[in-house]
Amino acid sequence: RGAVGGGKAAEVPASRSLARYAALSVIDTQANYLIVQAFRYTSLTSVTLLDCAAIPFSMALSRAALGGAYARGHVAGGVVSISGLAILVLADVGGARGSGEGGANPPLGDFLVLCAALLYAASNVLQEAALLDGASTAEVLARIGGFGAIVSGAQCLALEYEDLSKLRAAAGPGGVLELATFAVSLFAMYSLVPEVLRRCGAAAFNVAMLSSDLWAAAARVAFFGGFGGWIASLSFFASLVTVAAGLVMFAAAGDPLPPGRKGAAESRYSPLDEEIAAVVADLETDRRGDG
Numbered sequence: 048r049g050a051v052g053g054g055k056a057a058e059v060p061a062s063r064s065l066a067r068y069a070a071l072s073v074i075d076t077q078a079n080y081l082i083v084q085a086f087r088y089t090s091l092t093s094v095t096l097l098d099c100a101a102i103p104f105s106m107a108l109s110r111a112a113l114g115g116a117y118a119r120g121h122v123a124g125g126v127v128s129i130s131g132l133a134i135l136v137l138a139d140v141g142g143a144r145g146s147g148e149g150g151a152n153p154p155l156g157d158f159l160v161l162c163a164a165l166l167y168a169a170s171n172v173l174q175e176a177a178l179l180d181g182a183s184t185a186e187v188l189a190r191i192g193g194f195g196a197i198v199s200g201a202q203c204l205a206l207e208y209e210d211l212s213k214l215r216a217a218a219g220p221g222g223v224l225e226l227a228t229f230a231v232s233l234f235a236m237y238s239l240v241p242e243v244l245r246r247c248g249a250a251a252f253n254v255a256m257l258s259s260d261l262w263a264a265a266a267r268v269a270f271f272g273g274f275g276g277w278i279a280s281l282s283f284f285a286s287l288v289t290v291a292a293g294l295v296m297f298a299a300a301g302d303p304l305p306p307g308r309k310g311a312a313e314s315r316y317s318p319l320d321e322e323i324a325a326v327v328a329d330l331e332t333d334r335r336g337d338g
Contacts (some may be wrong), residue, residue: 060180063175065190071173072194078166080202089156095136095260097160099129104168105249108305112172113179113269113304120300121250124293128257131289134282135260171249174241179304184241192237248304249336254297257290 061067085094102125109115177187203211213224241253261283 054329060177062176062180063182063186067173067177068190071170071177072164072191072198074173075170075191076195076202078170081163081166081197085156085159085163088152088159090153093153093157094160096271097135097165098167099257100161101131101168101171102129102163102250104165105171105253108168108172109175109249109303113176115248115250115303117250117299119304121297121303124295124297124300125250125254126293127296128290128293130252130258130292131286131293132260134289135286137282140211146262168249171240171244171252175244175249178241178245184245187241188238204233234297247292247298248302250303251297255294258294261287261290 082094082098085233106115106117106121106125110117174187174191178184214226243255247255265283
């Protein structure tokens with residue numbers, strides 16, 4: 048607590064306490080750990096489909112913790128987006144079966160993915176709660192990053208030290224470079240997450256994250272020779288269009304968070320609405336001037 052004008056004490060909301068940030072860091076690091084472990088036991092197809100569970104999990108947690116009010120349009124948008132991803136995944140199922148891919152222990156791997164999806168949803172909702180209670184992006188990144196480095200560092204030394212000592216010999220310079228690229232990519236994503244949550248919310252963020260699987264498919268085309276046939280390639284474009292349509296439907300349904308939760312009469316989308324209105328007004332003015 049600290050003194051402010053008028054002799055009143057400024058009390059930090061519970062959502063921004065150090066204990067909450069520490070718990071959030073534990074949740075987020077374990078979500079990442081579980082999803083990586085899942086790849087040891089189940090197939091990429093299962094991981095890709097099951098991590099969609101983060102969407103209904105985030106909706107339920109947002110409704111319970113933040114008072115989120117989801118309309119039919121939000122639900123429909125989420126369902127359409129997941130359906131688009133299902134098109135992409137199902138197009139690849141035949142190839143995975145033909146190559147014998149299935150994982151060493153699919154039930155365990157699938158369970159780990161579901162646990163990770165729940166933890167990801169909890170992490171996103173807790174971050175959103177802190178942002179809605181006045182936390183800055185710098186505060187969220189610094190505290191989650193600081194606690195997260197301690198947690199993941201200790202866990203890495205306890206569970207992965209032997210593997211790390213063999214990393215360079217086993218993976219070579221190319222493998223180390225790939226891991227470094229992966230780390231930089233995660234750093235960039237986590238740096239942007241608070242701003243996305245501030246503008247869109249946890250559920251919209253998880254719906255939008257479905258597009259990451261489409262980018263993965265595009266990378267597969269670029270680096271690994273495509274999907275193996277025109278049917279799979281057509282499925283990719285159908286998936287792209289469907290996921291994009293779902294994102295538009297979700298956004299068009301409006302802000303799922305009641306304005307009262309923010310302590311203001313405006314929606315979280317109001318600044319964006321004002322920017323769009325200003326652009327439309329400028330275009331209208333230019334059109335009249337040309338006329």
